[in-house]
Amino acid sequence: MASIGIFDSGYGGLTVFKSIAARMPEYNYIYLGDNARAPYGNRSFETVYEYTLECVEWLFAAGCELVILACNTASAKALRTIQQHDLPRLGAEKRVLGVIRPTAEVVGQYSRSKHIGILGTMGTVQSESYLIEIKNFAPDMEVQQHACPLWVPLVEANAYQTEAAQLIIRSDVSQLLEQDEQIDAILLACTHYPILTPILQQFVPDSVSIISQGELVADSLADYLQRHPEMETRMDKNGAELFFTTGDAGDFEAHASLFFGKEIKARTCNVVKK
Numbered sequence: 309m310a311s312i313g314i315f316d317s318g319y320g321g322l323t324v325f326k327s328i329a330a331r332m333p334e335y336n337y338i339y340l341g342d343n344a345r346a347p348y349g350n351r352s353f354e355t356v357y358e359y360t361l362e363c364v365e366w367l368f369a370a371g372c373e374l375v376i377l378a379c380n381t382a383s384a385k386a387l388r389t390i391q392q393h394d395l396p397r398l399g400a401e402k403r404v405l406g407v408i409r410p411t412a413e414v415v416g417q418y419s420r421s422k423h424i425g426i427l428g429t430m431g432t433v434q435s436e437s438y439l440i441e442i443k444n445f446a447p448d449m450e451v452q453q454h455a456c457p458l459w460v461p462l463v464e465a466n467a468y469q470t471e472a473a474q475l476i477i478r479s480d481v482s483q484l485l486e487q488d489e490q491i492d493a494i495l496l497a498c499t500h501y502p503i504l505t506p507i508l509q510q511f512v513p514d515s516v517s518i519i520s521q522g523e524l525v526a527d528s529l530a531d532y533l534q535r536h537p538e539m540e541t542r543m544d545k546n547g548a549e550l551f552f553t554t555g556d557a558g559d560f561e562a563h564a565s566l567f568f569g570k571e572i573k574a575r576t577c578n579v580v581k582k
């Protein structure tokens with residue numbers, strides 16, 4: 309029997325895992341954060357692919373048959389290559405899914421004006437993955453993007469409440485909204501950003517809604533499992549949640565509750581094959 313793997317470069321994927329576990333508490337989950345090598349946002353395609361593949365292989369070896377890349381940067385830069393190039397070798401019945409497509413499918417529903425803004429890492433924005441995917445599902449949607457390269461380091465270092473951080477965040481939000489005054493919905497296209505929602509709300513007009521991905525990805529996964537009984541029936545259903553980090557387990561435990569909403573126990577692992 310198998311577990312569902314949830315992968316992120318660090319803590320951010322815990323915001324997605326929280327929604328998934330709330331929606332489907334019955335399954336067994338293994339979370340892996342590559343904190344030792346986070347952030348991924350400014351890294352090259354090759355490096356994000358190499359790191360993500362190592363983590364996916366580790367999760368498969370740990371007993372996962374289905375892995376969710378709960379990281380936009382990894383979904384943008386590594387998902388397709390892993391699906392097309394590596395999965396046939398790693399196991400034809402195994403699956404790796406990302407967060408960009410399920411978000412792009414429904415994000416249009418959150419905007420009345422059909423003008424939305426996207427905030428993400430440099431990697432996600434430069435990949436243009438959201439522009440491409442949203443065009444597929446909602447061709448009439450106007451989409452503006454802005455990269456916020458300092459936000460993940462601020463969140464990972466728990467320094468986002470400082471005055472300097474707030475200035476940076478405010479400036480990034482303004483730079484997005486200045487691109488199109490009709491924007492009425494901002495998608496947080498990085499799993500670290502939901503932590504910043506209370507701060508962001510101070511910097512956007514009341515008419516602009518802020519969209520986090522957790523619930524969208526959880527809905528999409530529930531739908532996927534319903535449509536794929538051959539996968540669903542292979543899943544263990546003891547409600548177990550295991551947490552691994554490539555970084556320091558104590559640090560991970562100390563930060564995780566902020567993202568996950570409850571205390572957790574973590575273990576350090578090494579994903580690099582010797």
Ligand code: DGL
Pocket residue numbers: 316317318320321346347348349350378379380381382429432460497498499500
């Ligand atoms: N949380 C990840 C994302 O959604 C990546 C952040 C990073 O490591 O830069 O993009």
